[in-house]
Amino acid sequence: MRRSVIGGAKRTTTTTCLFLLNHAHHRSLLPPLHHRLDSSSSSSSATALLLLLRRLSSSSSSASSPSPPNMPNPVSVQSINPKVLKCEYAVRGEIVILAQRLQEELKAKPGSLPFDEILYCNIGNPQSLGQLPITFFREVLALCDHPAILDKAEAQGLFSADSIKRAWQILDQIPGRATGAYSHSQGIKGLRDTIAAGIEARDGFPANPNDLFLTDGASPAVHMMMQLLIGSEKDGLLCPIPQYPLYSASIALHGGSLVPYYLDEETGWGLEVSELKKQLKEARSKGITVKALVVINPGNPTGQVLAEENQRAIVEFCKQEGLVLLADEVYQENVYVPEKKFHSFKKVARSMGYGDNDLCLVSFQSVSKGYHGECGKRGGYMEVTGFSPEVREQIYKLASVNLCSNISGQILASLVMSPPKAFILSLSLSLFVNDFLLKVQDNYWQTLEDAFKSLEGITCNKAEGAMYLFPRIKLPEKAIKAAEAAKTAPDLFYCRRLLNATGVVVVPGSGFGQVRTSPCFLK
DSSP, X not given: OHHHHXXXXXXXXXXXXXXXXXXXXXXXXXXXXXXXXXXXXXXXXXXXXXXXHXXXXXXXXXXXXXXXXXXXXXXXXXXXXXXXXXXXXXXXXXXXXXXXHHHHHHHHSTTSSSSSSOEEOSSXXXXXXXXXXOHHHHHHHHHHHOGGGGGSTTHHHHSOHHHHHHHHHHXXXXXXXXXXXXXXXXXXXXXXXXHHHHHHHHHSSOOOGGGEEEESSHHHHHHHHHHHHOSSTTEXXXXXXXXXXXXXXXXXXXXXXXXXXXXXXGGTSBOOHHHHHHHHHHHHHTTOEEEEEEEESSOTTTOOOOOXXXXXXXXXXXXXXXXXXXXXXXXXXXXXXXXXXXXXXXXXXXXXXXXXXXXXXXXXXXXXXXTTOOGGGOOEEEEEESOOHHHHHHHHHXXXXXXXXXXXXXXXXXXXXXXXXXXXXXXXXXXXXXXXXXXXXXXXXXXXXXHHHTSTTEEOOOOOBTTEEOOXXXXXXXXXXXXXXXXXXXXXXXXXHHHHHHOEEOBOGGGGTOSSOXXXXXX
């Protein structure tokens, strides 16, 4: 009877029994095998039992069914989401991938290329090009991440008094003083209070902390709004051309339609409301329901700063046409010409007498730009006004799916919107550094603009803000034919040749949707 039980169970229990016996013995949970055998059994019986178990295990392995034939890989370019294939993001596209390969080649074989380093001018990433972080920001972050330092006597000598004071204020706002814990899905309430106060000080109009959603940079906030607004390819958004590819990419990913409106290069990349009306009418005639207007101010990649009068006309257009106004304002601190000043669209709308019941407005801000350039910390927010409570619940649901944004980014967003106010050491240093960095950027822009204008076949509008210059390059006919022979767009062909010859990484103008192809250079 016992033999038949063992034989009948050999395929399902033998290996498991060996595993359990061995591991139990190893952990000293069972006495050695010979102690568990009947006292009349000899050591030879124990040996025979072990040999039998091993033979049964071997038999089980050899009797197993043959491996199934190789099945085709279930994931292929043909089987993945076609919206992913349609999506393109030029600032991290083909030219950057080629640059990364060249960088590896330089590392493996120094001196093998006609340049010694790769200069990434494809994206606004100031600290990667040597810009130092603001000391006040980093001190506060360090103290918040390791609050035990605050109790040490050495802290007074290592950190400024206002950094210590601000760190205590922030830690008191964080539940459990734990920067490694999840926060409220909209962001820590005390930090939202601080940001709201900063917005109110900037605009002169009230700001509600409950209108704020803190995000990992501005990009997730843009994606969130695309998810909210786009239901099918018949839903469209008016976007500037040239435009930051985040918008075309996210519209494609969410299955909507980009409705282009063209900035006028001849008038310094002017935004004409007549152009908005024309494109809106044409889109509606094609059965597209236009949900929103995207405005980037200061412009990316074009660098223009909108006049307040122009902004008023845009606000009025959105109100009359029932469009959500998506205001990308991440370069609000990067304004270089004295005759222009940044005005938020919320400030403009409120000054026109329009409140929450008149206009749906979403404003985006980030810690990645401005004088601080904290791109890697991934901090930002969107201020959402004018939506019904029912829609607000859906926006909150989208935010809660991601649990929360990172806490360091939340802290930085509060610091950017509320720098030190007392006239003490860190404030005077901050003001000096901020002014210095903006002047350096201004001088750099002017130097680069002058250099472009001195080159044959290149024209370039004056940049009033942001971090970029967007020159027009007239390629010779032979270069265009060479590009055609290589089955490559002329601007991509130019950018590739430029990279291979100099190590400078730029973005083809067509990556921004520009009608005339021209590379974009980082300012």
